[in-house]
Amino acid sequence: MRRRQIDWFGVLAAGVLVTVCAQAPGQEVMTGQGLLAGEVTESSVILQTRLTLAESVLDGDVPGTRGVACFELATNELFRAATRTEWLNARAENDFIVKIKITGLQPGTLYYYRAWVGRHPKLAQTDVARAFKTLPGAESDAPVKFVVGGAMNYRALQQEIAALPMQGNARADLSMGYPALRTLYRVRPDFYVAAGNSVFYDEPATEESMRRQWHVQFVLPRVTQFFSIVPAYWMRALEFGSSRREEAHSNSGEEGQSLLTSAATDWSVIATRLFREQLPVTDPSATNAVTYRTHRVSRHLQLWLLDAWNHRESKKTLWGGAQREWLQRTLKESDAAFKVVVSPEPLIGVGGEEDKAHRQEREEFFTWLKENAIVPERVLFLSGGLPWQQQVAHALGYEELTCGPLHAEIAAPPAVSVAAKRLYASGRVQGGYLEITCRASELRAVFCDELGKVMREVVRSGVQ
Numbered sequence: 001m002r003r004r005q006i007d008w009f010g011v012l013a014a015g016v017l018v019t020v021c022a023q024a025p026g027q028e029v030m031t032g033q034g035l036l037a038g039e040v041t042e043s044s045v046i047l048q049t050r051l052t053l054a055e056s057v058l059d060g061d062v063p064g065t066r067g068v069a070c071f072e073l074a075t076n077e078l079f080r081a082a083t084r085t086e087w088l089n090a091r092a093e094n095d096f097i098v099k100i101k102i103t104g105l106q107p108g109t110l111y112y113y114r115a116w117v118g119r120h121p122k123l124a125q126t127d128v129a130r131a132f133k134t135l136p137g138a139e140s141d142a143p144v145k146f147v148v149g150g151a152m153n154y155r156a157l158q159q160e161i162a163a164l165p166m167q168g169n170a171r172a173d174l175s176m177g178y179p180a181l182r183t184l185y186r187v188r189p190d191f192y193v194a195a196g197n198s199v200f201y202d203e204p205a206t207e208e209s210m211r212r213q214w215h216v217q218f219v220l221p222r223v224t225q226f227f228s229i230v231p232a233y234w235m236r237a238l239e240f241g242s243s244r245r246e247e248a249h250s251n252s253g254e255e256g257q258s259l260l261t262s263a264a265t266d267w268s269v270i271a272t273r274l275f276r277e278q279l280p281v282t283d284p285s286a287t288n289a290v291t292y293r294t295h296r297v298s299r300h301l302q303l304w305l306l307d308a309w310n311h312r313e314s315k316k317t318l319w320g321g322a323q324r325e326w327l328q329r330t331l332k333e334s335d336a337a338f339k340v341v342v343s344p345e346p347l348i349g350v351g352g353e354e355d356k357a358h359r360q361e362r363e364e365f366f367t368w369l370k371e372n373a374i375v376p377e378r379v380l381f382l383s384g385g386l387p388w389q390q391q392v393a394h395a396l397g398y399e400e401l402t403c404g405p406l407h408a409e410i411a412a413p414p415a416v417s418v419a420a421k422r423l424y425a426s427g428r429v430q431g432g433y434l435e436i437t438c439r440a441s442e443l444r445a446v447f448c449d450e451l452g453k454v455m456r457e458v459v460r461s462g463v464q
Contacts, residue, residue, distance in 0.1 A: 029067045029117045030055055033215065034224030035130050037231040038280025040191060041295055042107035042137035045231065046280035047071045048099035049115050051090040055219070062215040064096030068124065069117040073102060077112050077129065087121050094277065095211055101283045107137035132231040133190055136298045141440055144298050147189040148342060148434040150384040151197035151405040152178060154217045160409045177222030180406045180431055180450040185226050187435065187452065192230050193305070195384030195403055196237030196344030198279075207270055214278040233305055234279040236272075236291065237344035237385055272310055292323050294330050301438040302336035308345040308385075318345060318358045324365070331379075332372055338443040338460065339379040340436065346383045348400035348420045349392030359419075370396050377460060380443065382434060387412035389432060389447050391424040391458060399423070401445055401458060407431040408450060424456050 032052035039046045053063040067090050074082035088098035105111065110133045118124035136142040157178065164171040176182070184192070199213040217223065275291070276282055282289035292307040304327065311320035319327070331339060341347075347362055369379070376397035388411060389404035404426065405411050414425035424447070426432070432449040447455040 028053055029065060029119060029125075031115055031117060031127050032056065032062050033218040034228055035113070035115055035127075036218075036227055036280050037113070037130070037132040039101075039233060039282075039293075040132055040134055040231040042135045043105045044101060044103045045105065045111075045132060045134070046099055046101045046283065047073075047085075047113060047115075048097060048280040049117070050095065050097045050215075050218075051117055052096070052219075057216050057219060060216070061212050062219045064090070064092070064215075066090055066092065066096065067117060067119050068121055069098045069115050070121075070124075071100065071102070071113055071115055072126070073111055073113045075106075075109060075111060079112065079114075079129075084116075097277060099280055099284050101285065105134050107134050108140055108142055109134050128228075130228040132229075135191075135295065138296045138299055140298050141300070142298055143437065143439045144301055145187075145189050145435065145437045146191045146193060147184055147187065148193045148195050148382050148384075148403045148436065149180070149184075149406045150195050150403045150433070151200075151387070151410055152217060152407065153197075153200050153405075153410045154213060154220075155200065156409040157407060177220035178407045178431070178450075180433060181222040181226040183448075183450060183452040184433065185222070185229070189230055189435070192227075192232040193303075193342055193382075194232055194234045195342055195382070196235045196308075197384060197405075198234065198236075201271070207274070210270065210274055211278070214274070233295075233303075234275075234281050235305055235307070235342065235344045235384070236275045236310065237308060290323070292319075292326065294334075296334075296336065298438065300337040300440055301443070302334045302339055304330070304339070304341040306341065306343045308343060316358070317361055319361070324361070328365075328368060328372075331369075331374055337378065337440075338438055339374070340382060340443075341379065342382045343385075344383070345385045346400060346402060347381055348394045348398065349383075349386070349390055349402060349422065350419055366394055366396050366398055369398065380445065380458075380460065382436075382445075388414045388429075389424075389426040389434075389455065390414060390422060391447075391456065392420040392422050394420055399458070401434055401447070403432070403434040405431050406433065406450075426455060 030052045031049045032055040033050045036048045037045050049069060051065050051067045053065045068087045070087045071085045072079060072082050085100050088100060090096040090098050112129045112131050114126050114129045116124040116126045161171060161174050199217055201210050201213055281291060291310060294304045296302050308318050311323045313320055381400035383400055383402045386402045387405050390402045393399050408431040411429045411431055413429055430449045435446045435448055437444045441461060443460040445458040449455060
């Protein structure tokens, strides 16, 4: 197993040894797509990897392979007094992915982890160490910094690479992956929220081609490097990057809604299953786990991650009755100074003509917020789903910040019409992200471009 060069930013400071076992003769089991830590809480995490035969794309895919794996976890870089999980089998029916939820962790603690992989436990070798930090939790005043990022599109990235000269630093640099992830590697957020559209599927598609989009995306060096040190929360939107979704969203009438409903119907079963399969989102031992959730990050901050489309009963709802009831109940129960709600689809600032099918649901929700004294100064809505960055305000005072796509190649100019008051829109076609920092008396949200340049700041003050 070849060693990946990872510049461990100060978490793995000078003098820290990262152990790597040499590849045994004939050993073919690799972790080409890296390791992922997901759904971190103050006491748990889901760890995942995929066993592969290569560490890069071969003939348009990253081939998987059968084998076994376990995860080793410790609070020190030398893995003294480490704990190991049970051995897990990588099988074709699960796309050779292994994952497990680990509980009993300590809040606000830096953990080092690595995978042991092989054809058999006795032949297993280990790769480089990775790291994640658990959430501080409801009793902690510790400051928290996280990032919300939007769409990634592998095909668009490859098209941009192909347009560059064969020789040159620009082509070599972009071949490593999205420039924003290079920036974010230096930002060192406590965690990352992927606000939907982490992949775009081909149309027409097969299960094999849909899985392939995950493989080629997550083998990019900057993707594996960034997520080796930053845990993530993954969200799902409708992963259609071509004509059917674009046509549906450009038509606000019944015809457009019919197209969107048809797209969701055709793809929902397999796409929902692959979202759960390809990412560490739900406990693999749980059945029928929902993909909307809330996490108490600290004493001052609570985070809600919504699910669009996947739990609804009809085309007239974005969330479904159970999710809406859960959202309203948990918002009302929370005593966090700042409530941050992330949606893969905009709730306030919808590009172009507003999606009329869901207008009533959204308006009823914002009216409910006002009636239940959840004041605009204490709640902030963040969203993906649009190819530009913007800040908009609802008539009742609630605000929404949209992160835009991660890379400029799939960005677009802001739509002229939005069903809300626009306070800011990116002045140029660009990729970027939102950086959120929460301290005891302040919530600060910063619009950044791909290189980390600050485009706009939004600050909320709280009670210390």
